[in-house]
Amino acid sequence: MDRRRPGWRESVGDGALALALLAVGLAGTGPAAADEGGTADGRGYALVVVAALALAVRRRWPFVTLAVAAVATTAYLVLGYPYGPILVSFFVAVYTVATHRTVRPAALASAVALVLLTGHVFVDARSPGLLGLMPAAAWVVVPFAVGTTVRLSREAAARTRAEEARRLADGERLRVAQEVHDVVGHGLAAIHMQAEIALHLLEKRPEQAHAALAAISSTSKEALDELRVTLAVVRRGDGAAERAPAPGLAQVPALRDRLAGTGLPVAVEVDGEPRALPVAVDLAAYRVVQESLTNVLRHAGPATAAVRIRYAPAEVGVEVTDTGRGAPGPARGTAGSGLAGMRERITALGGSFDAGPTAGGGFRVYARLPVEERA
Known part of the structure; x- marks a missing residue:
């Protein structure tokens, strides 16, 4: 479920979409009414404006957008205006809810919108009756199905990316762990052997014990230096890995x-x-x-x-x-x-x-x- 607040680019895009649908509605409502033998007056155009401008906040408040678009479109049809561009705004509102909200609340909201939209079938004397339910229902079912498919595809893609990121992270951790094992294991084994030699020679041949202790110091320093290089792989950007190349x-x-x-x-x-x-x-x-x-x-x-x-x-x-x-x-x-x-x-x-x-x-x-x- 996408609950994040839209960024400014998304808000600008929604505003542009609202203005585009407003222009389509204002330009196409009159010709659509004329094709059906009717006319569009000020009330019809006002409802077209309300339905289109509601889309400016469609990703911020999807349910509010759908409610406004559904009421405006239902009123438009109940008043006897024929199907026209206002239904495109309603279509986008249903699609937005299905895309940005989970199935249960989106389906419930879309069902309420469907009931409202089909109300004109029973109050408009010019309606074809129950046959008018099919085209009205299509304006809800189609965008809901498309929006749900898009949302599920996005969620699947997000899961795939997250699983891939986890897999890469696990591989990186295993690689670093292997590197640390090799560096530390070798260094400690060499230090242990040299310490045994030093303890054995400490009383009988102190000069040789001194050489073994010097070797311990040198080996431990080299192991620590190599360990720092290995761990620098995890800390990207500190430059240590570039200053000291891998062995x-x-x-x-x-x-x-x-x-x-x-x-x-x-x-x-x-x-x-x-x-x-x-x-x-x-x-x-x-x-x-x-x-x-x-x-x-x-x-x-x-x-x-x-x-x-x-x-x-x-x-x-x-x-x-x-x-x-x-x-x-x-x-x-x-x-x-x-x-x-x-x-x-x-x-x-x-x-x-x-x-x-x-x-x-x-x-x-x-x-x-x-x-x-x-x-």
Whole structure:
């Protein structure tokens, strides 16, 4: 139900419509009466003016507009004037009620208007009797049906837009949640491992413990910086996302260096010529590498890892293997924040994803992402 007050553009439009129908009524009432062998006098024209000008407030007060138009039109017909342009004003008034109000009150108001309009059939001696009910009823039934259809179509379109907005909002929240999980999960895993090293070496080798604590400080700062960039996506307009671009495969060497401080040796191998990738593809590939290495750090035990990046003309592939325990741990299962989360990222971009234990006892994660070739 449309209960909002019309804006100035709508009010101006209603006023223009009222003036247009007034001009039509004044110009067409005389000829319409002449065609029926009658004449239109001052009373008839006055009723035409009232019915037309009532439409100037049709969206602000639909029921009032319909009441005025119905009374004026009924009086016009009861006084013996033939059908003419005044019925167009009545038609628009019924249509307006059906369009801007719900079915029950609109139907009730239209039914009352119909009773009033058909009253002339019984009081006018020149009326064709009950046969005159059909054309009179059409001036109510047709605009009511059209107006109701328009209103239902608008409501359906509004629901569709609202559902689409909710779907997009939910997708954005899930994407940001995945980004936060990847950033925070990797940072905390690295910090935890470095803290364990620092506690172990604190008394025996304080100088190495100092290096581990320095690595904790550096890792936490980098994780916080990346988290700020991720959350800046939600706060449109602060410019943070533009000042600090999203991470990509070019940051894999820096990721390797950070993990070296946790005791996880990572070898990086690049096949093909590195090139600029679409932001979404670049970020998804980097997150697969980051999450896979985080899983190695958390669950593989003493291990080494290898990252292979393959650039092809129409795709890019990333593979992460390790020499640790091949049996899947909690993060390697199907939870939404583990392998399933990586799979969702890749398949959403039209790629393929595979993960599982290797024959040698380690674990392998592979992702392939299509890249559109530029002309």
